[in-house]
Amino acid sequence: MVGGGIVGLATALALQRALGRPVVVVEAEPRVAVHQTGHNSGVIHSGLYYKPGSLKARLCAEGREAMFAFCAAHGIEAPRCGKLVVAADEEDLPRLDELERRGRENGLAGVKRVTPAEMREIEPAVGGIAGLHVPETGKTDFIKVAEAMAADVRAGGGEVRTESAFLSARPVPGGLAIATTAGPLDAALLVNCAGLQCDRVARKCRVKPPIRIVPFRGEYWGLSDPSASLVRHLIYPVPDPRFPFLGVHFLRHLDGEVTAGPNAIPAWAREGYRRFSLSPRDALGTLLYPGFWRLALRHPFTGLREFARSLSRRASAHALRRLVPGVRAADLRYHHCGIRAQAVFPDGRLADDFVIEEGERSVHVLNAPSPAATASLAIGRHIAAIAAKRLP
Numbered sequence: 191m192v193g194g195g196i197v198g199l200a201t202a203l204a205l206q207r208a209l210g211r212p213v214v215v216v217e218a219e220p221r222v223a224v225h226q227t228g229h230n231s232g233v234i235h236s237g238l239y240y241k242p243g244s245l246k247a248r249l250c251a252e253g254r255e256a257m258f259a260f261c262a263a264h265g266i267e268a269p270r271c272g273k274l275v276v277a278a279d280e281e282d283l284p285r286l287d288e289l290e291r292r293g294r295e296n297g298l299a300g301v302k303r304v305t306p307a308e309m310r311e312i313e314p315a316v317g318g319i320a321g322l323h324v325p326e327t328g329k330t331d332f333i334k335v336a337e338a339m340a341a342d343v344r345a346g347g348g349e350v351r352t353e354s355a356f357l358s359a360r361p362v363p364g365g366l367a368i369a370t371t372a373g374p375l376d377a378a379l380l381v382n383c384a385g386l387q388c389d390r391v392a393r394k395c396r397v398k399p400p401i402r403i404v405p406f407r408g409e410y411w412g413l414s415d416p417s418a419s420l421v422r423h424l425i426y427p428v429p430d431p432r433f434p435f436l437g438v439h440f441l442r443h444l445d446g447e448v449t450a451g452p453n454a455i456p457a458w459a460r461e462g463y464r465r466f467s468l469s470p471r472d473a474l475g476t477l478l479y480p481g482f483w484r485l486a487l488r489h490p491f492t493g494l495r496e497f498a499r500s501l502s503r504r505a506s507a508h509a510l511r512r513l514v515p516g517v518r519a520a521d522l523r524y525h526h527c528g529i530r531a532q533a534v535f536p537d538g539r540l541a542d543d544f545v546i547e548e549g550e551r552s553v554h555v556l557n558a559p560s561p562a563a564t565a566s567l568a569i570g571r572h573i574a575a576i577a578a579k580r581l582p
């Protein structure tokens with residue numbers, strides 16, 4: 191297994207349970223869950239948004255319940271706090287109707303259309319003209335979840351080797367000879383869950399990925415009072431269906447802190463979290479990829495608007511007031527950012543569903559964006575079933 195994020199660890203657990211054979215996870219960083227898993231919103235998604243029948247819809251529904259059960263079994267806080275999706279104006283209404291329909295088709299029995307008065311019983315400071323209440327949504331700390339998964343892998347006889355970066359894989363009779371920065375390793379099969387590096391790991395396994403990872407920064411604002419006190423749980427906009435991102439939302443975390451985010455702007459370093467982080471290799475990889483320019487040409491104004499909001503507190507506060515009118519620019523401060531491993535096709539389309547490719551002795555997870563943390567246990571089982579067929 192390459193990658194000690196939540197998808198890699200959940201897959202290792204599922205593989206170990208399905209095959210009864212020990213699994214070795216190699217993780218480049220000194221700890222697990224350092225990248226996407228450690229920089230997300232911490233929302234256990236309901237599965238409201240995803241195209242019925244898609245892998246995302248199926249694995250999110252299955253994974254959500256598995257995640258609540260895993261947290262309960264491991265003493266990890268995971269309240270089912272529910273969320274409110276807010277239609278800010280008339281233009282949002284047809285999309286809210288479609289979300290309600292999708293929610294029902296995806297098996298969410300609790301989804302309820304709410305009037306402005308009902309919305310304000312749930313979130314007293316919210317604006318908007320209509321909403322959907324989704325009681326199935328929850329929140330947790332995915333770092334704690336990933337650490338518990340790593341402990342379970344070890345307890346089941348497997349290994350999680352940190353500071354051990356995958357370098358290459360060479361076919362040998364009966365499997366693969368793998369090179370890592372911490373020494374060689376023999377394996378019957380390799381599963382690539384390397385997140386932001388997954389396309390590069392796939393190429394090193396002689397698998398040509400149909401996509402390229404284009405990293406997108408997702409920046410969060412921290413809110414101080416009085417604006418923070420305007421948020422009880424989770425407040426989401428109606429998402430723009432052209433993008434797989436859910437839009438900037440408000441979240442009261444388990445420790446009581448309130449954040450708003452994430453936006454979506456190109457990142458010039460796949461694993462650089464500072465505001466002006468730059469990796470020449472990563473930046474050139476994006477700039478020389480035709481898919482990136484085709485994507486930029488498809489949505490020029492969206493990109494510019496996201497940049498403006500990233501640079502200006504005032505512009506961000508203006509956008510946030512569509513959901514919660516009382517938010518003040520003075521109460522926003524830069525909080526942190528996460529970087530999404532977004533797979534982009536050469537024609538500029540963003541991969542919407544999870545993408546899993548198979549090589550002769552390898553399986554590659556090439557697009558596992560949100561809700562992959564929620565769905566991780568179900569993704570793990572799905573990959574274990576694929577992997578089991580490829581093993582001698």
Ligand SMILES: Cc1cc2nc3c(=O)[nH]c(=O)nc-3n(C[C@H](O)[C@H](O)[C@H](O)COP(=O)(O)OP(=O)(O)OC[C@H]3O[C@@H](n4cnc5c(N)ncnc54)[C@H](O)[C@@H]3O)c2cc1C
Pocket residue numbers: 192193194195196197198199216217218219222223224225226227228229230231232233234235354355356357383384385386387391408452527528529530531558559560561562563564565
């Ligand atoms: C801003 C943001 C908000 C999000 N919010 C949510 C949310 O609220 N709910 C939700 O369900 N999902 C959310 N997501 C999505 C979720 O966080 C990811 O889908 C999930 O964490 C992906 O897990 P992963 O294991 O694939 O990737 P990662 O967590 O990135 O793990 C990949 C691992 O591979 C390792 N690696 C890379 N290259 C190598 C190598 N050569 N050798 C060894 N190891 C290597 C990395 O160090 C890393 O630890 C969000 C994502 C972002 C970025």
